Amino acid sequence: MHTTIQYMAAENTLAPAVSGDGGQALAEDSRDFAGTVGDVTVANPAMTARNVNVWYGEQQAIIDTSLDIGKSQVISMIGPSGCGKSTFIRCLNRMNDTIDSCRVTGDIRLEGQNIYDKKLDVVPLRAQVGMVFQKPNPFPKSIYDNVAYGPRIHGLAEDKQGVDEIVETSLSKAGLWDEVKDRLGEPGTGLSGGQQQRLCIARTIAVSPEVILMDEPCSALDPIATATIEELIDELRQHYAIAIVTHSMQQAARVSQRTAYFHLGRLIEVGATDDIFTNPGHRLTEDYITGRFG
Amino acid sequence: MNSHSDKRVRTIDRVNASLAERYARERRFRTAGLAAVSLGLLFVSFLFISIVGNGYTAFHQTKIALEVFFDPQQLDPDGRHDYDALTRADYGGLVKASMRNSFPAVKTRQEKRALYAMVSSGAAFELQHMVLADPSLIGTTQAVWLTADDDIDMLVKGHIDRSVPESERRVDDRTLAWVERLEQEGALKRRFNTAFFTNGDSREPELAGIAGAVMGSCYVLLVTLLLAFPIAVATAVYLEEFAPRNRWTDLIEVNINNLAAVPSIVFGLLGLAVFINFFGLPRSAALVGGLVLTLMTLPTIIIASRAALKSVPPSIREAALGVGASQQQTIFHHVLPLALPGMLTGTIIGMAQALGETAPLLMIGMVAFIVDIPGGALDPATVLPVQIFLWADSPERAFVERTSGAIMVLLFFLVTMNALAVVLRKRFERRW
The missing domain is CATH 1.10.3720.10 (MetI-like)
Incomplete structure (x- = not known):
């Protein structure tokens, strides 16, 4: 898993022309693109991304995208499949490092620190920017160990009692404590899908991150489990900045305060969720939310 | 509407028509697989039967019962039970003497050699072990089961055919007669072959172990x-x-x-x-x-x-x-x-x-x-x-x-x- 991330100086011009079919197609399809509609900045940002470009080999997946992730609010990323929304949030905690051919340029900052700085250690970064994945992926260990793993490797607790406390508060915040408090020793993989996903959220918040990234956290869950997770996201918003990728526009409308619409690697429009869904500023956004494609 | 339902009937007919051939193909494939597995099992069982059939007798060894007089004159003339002296004593002589006593009719040198050959050369070491473990045996007469030679072992196990003429047999008529006498006396028995598991390799098959x-x-x-x-x-x-x-x-x-x-x-x-x-x-x-x-x-x-x-x-x-x-x-x-x-x-x-x-x-x-x-x-x-x-x-x-x-x-x-x-x-x- 050797990574070949190269950091380049951010360019304020439009995305450089790229060779290969993907790049060509992107360039042509977005002929009428004249910059992101709406304000990409927020008053109180947890993370700021400026002029981010991402390549998978020759293929450009994100083109010149700037976006802020606001504190104590949920921003949802919507858009058709392959539009780059997952790629974008995976840049925010450098999960893309695990893909050999992936190359990221631009400027992404967490508390003023450029996270793609060569000297930056990804381990504390990922403790600060946690991630919940599409498919619930608890470790094949006990429920307790799943949550305790993060605090243990980061040394967040002095002793066993401290770990116990973190496990209890994390599971409580994730709304799972009452369901599992009598069987913390049972394997996490034995829980139902929705419980597993909440366990993964508990595991993420156990290391007290600033930002939580969620990559389609409900796409593998039934509607009731989805509703539980959505309520949970709404509660978590008070303590964390949350970025959620979703395929469901209803979900975006329900849980988020800001919405960003991605199309073919570009951030087309961003704004308050209510505005985007009632009064979209760009033709592509309107087409997408009215169901004309996607 | 009508034409639509017609089309559907035709589709189901086609499916039904091809069904028999489809199932037949699947059945043929299953049969072929089953045949392959059966053939494999057949060969494996053939292998196991042949090996076990050949090999199970290796876990038994023929023993000869002999009345052995642990002669103090030969073993311990000083009567001091000295370990070195006991180790070096002539146990082969004891075995030979016991064989002579069991078959008093044997007189000539040649016959004696054939007689001694019925007992394994390892028998002397078996007696040595007994005496070293318990020197009080010296001077007594004990009934001892001693390992037989591999030819006798094969004869007892039926691997040497007694009915063929003497010239085609590894064991001559004279020895065969002695073996039959011992069998009648109940002095020839097959015992569990511990030596096979406790001994190292040997030129003598009856002493060879793994x-x-x-x-x-x-x-x-x-x-x-x-x-x-x-x-x-x-x-x-x-x-x-x-x-x-x-x-x-x-x-x-x-x-x-x-x-x-x-x-x-x-x-x-x-x-x-x-x-x-x-x-x-x-x-x-x-x-x-x-x-x-x-x-x-x-x-x-x-x-x-x-x-x-x-x-x-x-x-x-x-x-x-x-x-x-x-x-x-x-x-x-x-x-x-x-x-x-x-x-x-x-x-x-x-x-x-x-x-x-x-x-x-x-x-x-x-x-x-x-x-x-x-x-x-x-x-x-x-x-x-x-x-x-x-x-x-x-x-x-x-x-x-x-x-x-x-x-x-x-x-x-x-x-x-x-x-x-x-x-x-x-x-x-x-x-x-």
Whole structure:
């Protein structure tokens, strides 16, 4: 898993022309693109991304995208499949490092620190920017160990009692404590899908991150489990900045305060969720939310 | 509407028409598979029946009952029970005297020699053991069961046909008559053959055992396991998780895969050239055998371990990385425990392969005739498959059953190891 991330100086011009079919197609399809509609900045940002470009080999997946992730609010990323929304949030905690051919340029900052700085250690970064994945992926260990793993490797607790406390508060915040408090020793993989996903959220918040990234956290869950997770996201918003990728526009409308619409690697429009869904500023956004494609 | 339903009927008719042919094809395929499995089972059972049929008699040994007078004149003329004197005394003479007493009619030198030949040359050592263990036996007369010669053993077990003319038989009429007399007296019995499990190799089939070969195999496998498992796992983890993908790692990967297909005797030549001739390690030693088999099994274990590492779902790695585990923590806390059952299975399969290997060990001198049971990895030793090879090459009829007997022991170890692999896999298998 050797990574070949190269950091380049951010360019304020439009995305450089790229060779290969993907790049060509992107360039042509977005002929009428004249910059992101709406304000990409927020008053109180947890993370700021400026002029981010991402390549998978020759293929450009994100083109010149700037976006802020606001504190104590949920921003949802919507858009058709392959539009780059997952790629974008995976840049925010450098999960893309695990893909050999992936190359990221631009400027992404967490508390003023450029996270793609060569000297930056990804381990504390990922403790600060946690991630919940599409498919619930608890470790094949006990429920307790799943949550305790993060605090243990980061040394967040002095002793066993401290770990116990973190496990209890994390599971409580994730709304799972009452369901599992009598069987913390049972394997996490034995829980139902929705419980597993909440366990993964508990595991993420156990290391007290600033930002939580969620990559389609409900796409593998039934509607009731989805509703539980959505309520949970709404509660978590008070303590964390949350970025959620979703395929469901209803979900975006329900849980988020800001919405960003991605199309073919570009951030087309961003704004308050209510505005985007009632009064979209760009033709592509309107087409997408009215169901004309996607 | 009408035309639409017509079309649907036609579709279902077509499906029905093709159904019979489809099922027939599936049935034919199933039958072919079943036939292949049955044929395989047939051959396996044929193999087992033939080996067990040939070999089960190896676990019995014919014994002759003799009244032995432990003559103080011969054993201990001083009466001091001196250990050295007792060790050196003429026990063969005791056996001969007892045989003469049992068959008083035998007078001529030639006849006497034929008579003495009925008892194994090991009988003297059996008496020696008895006396050294309990010197108070001296001066008494005891009924003792002594090991019979291999020809007598074969005669009793029915491997020598008594009805053929004397000239075509290994046992002459005179001896046959003595044997029949002993059988009538009840002085000839088949006992469980402990010597087969406790003795080393011998030129006399009735004294030959597999203990030396089993110990040799144990030392060789121990050396192989201690070296091959850590090296292979470390290699697999490095190549799979840490190594950059470039021309060098590609080259290493291709070479490892090719090494798995190299004929094993080549590893024997390599071991001879490097370990014995260059490093000067002792010939025939289990250590060198273990080193050679390590080289041979490494590719197998590396390939199995890499496959096990690859099969760990990426979601587990992402989960660990996502909470801020370093790459090494991810591997050692999550990936390796999940890959371990696969690695262990690969290791045991590799060990089983090493246990059955003969050719490379011939090259490093483990084919020597070694009587002593090895006491360490540096002692001269042989291994089970080589012992089988040696016995299969011996002319005596009694070695035929011992060959099969040793094969049965080897198969027992192999089946046990493979069963262990299955159990380990089942036990440590985790779902995710």
